[in-house]
Amino acid sequence: MLLVPGDPLNPRRDDPHFAAQAAAARALGIAVARVDHDALVRGDAVLRLPAAEDAVYRGWMLSADQYDSMASGLEACGVQLRTAPDEYKAAHELPGWYEGLRTVTPESVWTEGDDLIELLKATRALGGGAGVLRDYVKSMKHYWPGACYLPDLTDEAAVERIGARFLELRDDAFTGGFVVRRYEQFTGSEARTWWVGGRCVLTTPHPDTPDDLPTGLDLIEIEPLVAELALPFVTVDVIRRTDGAWRVVELGDGQVSDWPATADPADLISALFPQL
Structure with missing residues (x-):
């Protein structure tokens, strides 16, 4: 059904x-x-x-x-x-999948709750450089300068200010705690890969760039790690880093991952129910 x-x-x-x-x-x-x-x-x-x-x-x-x-x-x-509730939570919230994909995704730290002091403590663990702020399920990337991008992780006043703005924008939708991810430079567009039973069954453009599917996608490092998570139905968004490595931007539960407008929905349904 x-x-x-x-x-x-x-x-x-x-x-x-x-x-x-x-x-x-x-x-x-x-x-x-x-x-x-x-x-x-x-x-x-x-x-x-x-x-x-x-x-x-x-x-x-x-x-x-x-x-x-x-x-x-x-x-x-x-x-x-x-997908059982515990499997949904593991896919839907970054702390549930991060350890399994640590080697193929930007280094990340997180807090429990929305305390800005705890955000500052967690950020110190990353040392210097730039970062990206989000919560367990979502960033505010459309507010990149003021509520997402952290140009200097050692600038605690800026981290606290951006954290407060993030909280204001997320409001009641804030989930779990703050997540700070080390900033990596990417090139090109994201691909959204679809996994059923630990196997990649489809590759589509990301819904934000439905006409732009990157070429040369290589999942050789990513595939065994996603399979090891043993989650029934997930999406994995990947993009090429400027050094050529393919990196995981996000893993999400496939049930609530958007489908690109340019792709045929019958492909998704056939992949979900292959026995039919």
């Missing part, structure tokens, strides 16, 4: 953003059911769905707690999500 959000304006229809994926699933004979995303976020969703032994969610981002609540509600209906 494929689970997608319903249209907020007409719950009897699929959310337009996921409608093409739902249509592709139906065309392949895969059952599709809708969930109320807004109700899931509020924590008051009432789920009444037909039973299914292998359900995959393709929808808007959920916090780990919201996903856990959805999984419990679905289980009561006899619906078993392919």
Whole structure:
């Protein structure tokens, strides 16, 4: 079964953003059911769905707690999500996957909670140089100068100021704690790779650059590390560093990773349900 959000304006229809994926699933004979995303976020969703032994969610981002609540509600209906709540949390939040990919991703430190003093303490562990600020699930890269980029990790006044601005922008969406990643210089565009059962099954452009798929992608170092994480369905965003090495920018749960507009949604559905 494929689970997608319903249209907020007409719950009897699929959310337009996921409608093409739902249509592709139906065309392949895969059952599709809708969930109320807004109700899931509020924590008051009432789920009444037909039973299914292998359900995959393709929808808007959920916090780990919201996903856990959805999984419990679905289980009561006899619906078993392919990705368990602990697996979702491990993929969705950087501390869950960082150690496994440490050698192929920028060096990172993090805090628990939003205390700016703890941010300063964590940042000292990286020493000098530049960094990038985010929380466990998201950066504010569209506010690069004021809430994301840390040009000098030893400039504690600037780190504290940028941290405060980041908190202001993230507001109630702030998740887990601060993460500071060492800045690395990249070249070209990102590729989004899609992994099912620890195997890369698709490579697409990143949704932010849907017309630009980098060439020469090499996953030889990355592939065994992602497989070792043993997560059911994830995306791994990769980009080339200026020295030629391919680096992991982000790992995310595939259920809430956006699909590029230029790619065929049937490719994704076929990769998720190959037995059909």
